Amino acid sequence: MIFRNEDLDRSRCKPEFVSAMFDDLKWFGFDWQEGPDCGGQFGHYNQSERMSFYCAAFDQLRATGLIYPCTCSRKDIAASSHAPHAEEDDEPIYAGTCRENRESETVNRKFSWRFRVPDGEIVSFTDNNLGPQSFVAGKNFGDFVIWRHDDVPAYQLACVVDDDAMQISEVVRGADLLVSTARQILLYRALGLRVPRFFHCPLMTDDAGIRLAKRHDSLSLRKLRERGETPEMLRSNW
Numbered sequence: 001m002i003f004r005n006e007d008l009d010r011s012r013c014k015p016e017f018v019s020a021m022f023d024d025l026k027w028f029g030f031d032w033q034e035g036p037d038c039g040g041q042f043g044h045y046n047q048s049e050r051m052s053f054y055c056a057a058f059d060q061l062r063a064t065g066l067i068y069p070c071t072c073s074r075k076d077i078a079a080s081s082h083a084p085h086a087e088e089d090d091e092p093i094y095a096g097t098c099r100e101n102r103e104s105e106t107v108n109r110k111f112s113w114r115f116r117v118p119d120g121e122i123v124s125f126t127d128n129n130l131g132p133q134s135f136v137a138g139k140n141f142g143d144f145v146i147w148r149h150d151d152v153p154a155y156q157l158a159c160v161v162d163d164d165a166m167q168i169s170e171v172v173r174g175a176d177l178l179v180s181t182a183r184q185i186l187l188y189r190a191l192g193l194r195v196p197r198f199f200h201c202p203l204m205t206d207d208a209g210i211r212l213a214k215r216h217d218s219l220s221l222r223k224l225r226e227r228g229e230t231p232e233m234l235r236s237n238w
């Protein structure tokens with residue numbers, strides 16, 4: 001098991017959160033063989049220290065013409081999206097407004113970089129938990145951001161680059177990322193990388209069936225711990 005600290009969002013990532021995360025996960029019983037605290041042969045394990053990997057992948061994508069600069073604001077995207085986004089996926093389907101943009105047209109404007117998806121192509125994979133999955137590019141998901149306007153790699157790119165570089169064989173994560181797996185498969189392919197196996201789990205929900213998230217001020221491991229619950233008590237509820 002590998003601990004990778006996804007700390008690219010500098011505005012939200014603080015050292016005290018990282019140490020609390022180590023502390024809570026260790027308390028719960030997680031144990032990893034590679035990570036920022038113990039090292040390993042595929043380090044660094046903080047994404048903020050891995051920019052050279054992401055830049056190399058970005059250059060490769062730019063050379064192939066598979067990405068383009070997008071100057072749309074969040075508001076533009078909400079107004080132009082031609083389909084409401086699915087409940088299990090946070091990203092609206094991008095209408096392709098900037099597809100023909102050239103980099104020279106972005107002077108003095110903030111822009112992100114989007115990956116041009118092959119419209120109409122079915123991206124299929126077999127999930128080790130949920131079975132056969134398929135998503136249609138351009139319909140179930142649109143052109144997605146691989147480099148953010150604040151000049152950091154987007155989750156999709158950083159995750160693919162690291163999973164390959166760290167030789168990840170199996171990714172276990174929440175079912176809210178099923179659609180992202182289709183996006184990431186396109187990136188693996190464009191970069192000529194090996195696709196890992198995937199195992200998506202149902203999301204944990206609260207008593208009202210709402211998925212746990214910081215923005216909903218959900219009960220954290222830390223709060224449960226402060227309340228006197230033990231890892232054994234928490235595990236016995238599942």
Ligand SMILES: [Zn+2]
Nearest residue numbers: 070071072098
């Ligand atoms: Zn755009």
